[in-house]
Amino acid sequence: MSNHITFDKALIQKYNLTGPRYTSYPTAVVFDDSHTPESHVTNLKSQAENTEPLSLYFHIPFCDTLCFFCACNKIATKRREKADLYLDYLEKEMQMQSQWLHPDRPVEQLHLGGGTPTFLTEKQMRRMMAMIAKYFTLIDTDERDYSIEIDPREAPPETIKLLAELGFNRFSMGVQDVQEKVQKAVNRIQPIEMTLAAIEACRQADAKSINVDLIYGLPFQTLESFKDTLKQVIALSPDRLSVFNYAHLPHLFKPQKRILFEDLPSADEKLAILDMTIKTLNQAGYVYIGMDHFAKPTDELALAQESKKLHRNFQGYTTHADCDMLALGVSAISYYNNTFSQNNKSLEAYYHQIDLGHIPIIKGYTLSQDDLVRRQVIQELSCHFELNIRDLSEQFDLDFDAYFDYELPSLKQLAEDGLISWTDQNIKVTSQGRLLIRNICMVFDIYLRKQTEQQFSKVI
Incomplete structure (x- = not known):
């Protein structure tokens, strides 16, 4: 499959609407x-x-400092001891959730997100992993x-x-x-030497992969300045890169009120930066x-x-692809047996529900x-830029044109605009359509x- 992308400014401007990132279907607004x-x-x-193998996610909401661009569920504090109480409740939730799992169910995938998981002290991190090992079946294969x-500002070698000793390999x-x-404008001072030290330490720990997140559209960014940022980051040779579009939504995310709209690059400059x-x-x-998302050709x-x-x-x-995902901690979202379950977003309410003896689902x-059919279509398109119509029709016993009668005019428009090629057998996303996969x-x-x-950010 060709990974070529064609940057078509006119098409991007035409289709630059707001829309989901499809980390789930249906999206969380439907819950x-x-x-x-x-x-x-x-x-x-x-x-x-x-x-069958299981995937686990744990949300650690704490951050040492507040990045003004952030849209995550987090709590900025200097008080590390706050995490001790959080771990107390997280263990109670682990006990409540894990009691219904088969003991032979191996945890193939584990992810700690936030917030900043490296907010935890060494003692807290050891406790966290010991708790997970107590209630779930971790593997070392x-x-x-x-x-x-990890936050390179607080993750020394x-x-x-x-x-790595505790089992993390990504x-x-x-x-x-x-x-x-x-960095000053977004309250995140992080010299490149700090990032380099973190990446080198990950390599010395035999990491399977190292990912670096970048954001374009931040205050004071220009085409030339971001070109220099990319040059310096590429020199670090991460295995994966995520390059996100900054969505300025201060009415939804209070920290963004510290960012002045007039300091942001124009829409044209953002497109130039993306290109x-x-x-x-x-x-x-x-x-x-x-x-x-970008990755080296050798990356998994x-x-x-x-x-x-x-x-x-x-x-x-x-x-x-096949793992049920159980998610624990404040605001965490599970996808288990074709069902989404979201924990309470408020820390106080999360604690209160657990005190009452309830798993803190809100x-x-x-x-x-129908959701399963559409989820499969969106998975195939977003992951592989292609949909095999015959396979889908056989899998769900449906006639594609009849089932998606409402969507046919929109698909025809996408085809006319050159975003997809479409036959009776399949839909293929073109090189022009890849950047607009969310629209498709x-x-x-x-x-x-x-x-x-x-309720969503712009697609580009």
């Missing part, structure tokens, strides 16, 4: 409170004899895919050595931009995986995409048969027909 802790327990019990988000770190003026970024990373040998993501085994979930792209959603997926999202307010 409702009719899904209760009791619903979640019933679902867990229904899978009590399941011994080559199938292990245990990842953690000895911390990374500890994390590391992801935020960089965002290496220019001092930009340059794609060309620069391609020239440096990185493959475009999709939706802001690129290999999985090539062999049609790539998958997408709340952690982005993954090679673990809302969720069980997928219908949106055609199949039945819930967008009912959306009236802006």
Whole structure:
């Protein structure tokens, strides 16, 4: 499969609407409170004899400092002891959730996100991993895919050595931009030497892969300044790169009120930065995986995409397509037995529910048969830029044209605009359509027909 991308400015401007990133389908805006802790327990019990591999996610909400661009669920504090109480409650949740799992169910994938998981002290991190090992079946084979988000500002080599010792073999770190003026404007001072030290420590710890996050569209960024940022980051040779578009939504995310709109690059400059970024990373040998993600051709993501085994979930792209995902901690979202369950977003409410003896679920959603069909379509398109119509029709026993009668005019328009090629056998995303894959997926999202307010970022 060709990984070529064509940057067509006119098409991008035409299709630059707001839309989901499709880390789930349906998206979280569809979840409702009719899904209760009791619903979640019933679902867990229904899978009590399941011994298939499991994926775990733990949300650590604390950050030492507040980055002004951030849109995550986090708590900025200097008080590390706050995490002790959080771990107390997290252990109670582990006990409540794990009691319905088969003991032979291996944890192939584990991810610690946040917030900043490296906010935890060495003692707290050791306690955290001991708790996970107590309640779940961790493995130490080559199938292990245990990842953690680290902050290079508080992850010296000895911390990374500890994390490797505890079983982590994949590391992801935020960089965002290496220019001092930009870093000051977003309250994230992180010299390139600090990032280099973290990456070298990860390599010395035999990391399977190292990911670096960048953001374009931040205050004071220019085409030339971001070109220099890319040059310095490419020199560090990370295995994967995520290059996100900054969405300025201060009415939704209070920290963004510290960023002045007039300091942001114009829409045209952002497009120029994106165009340059794609060309620069391609020239440096990185493959475009999709939706802001790039990887070396030898990385497991690129290999999985090539062999049609790539998958997408709340952690982005993954090679673990078949794992149920159980998510623990404040605001965490599970996808288990075709059902989403989201924990309370408020720390106080999260604690309160656990005190009452309840798994802290606040809302969720069980997928219908129609959801499963559309989810499969969106997975295939977002991961492999192709949909085999015959395979889908056989899998779900449907007639594609009849089933998607409402979508046909939109698909015809996408084909006329050159974003897809479309036959009776398949839909293939063109080189022009790859950057607009979110728009193509949106055609199949039945819930967008009912959306009236802006709940998503711009697709580019």
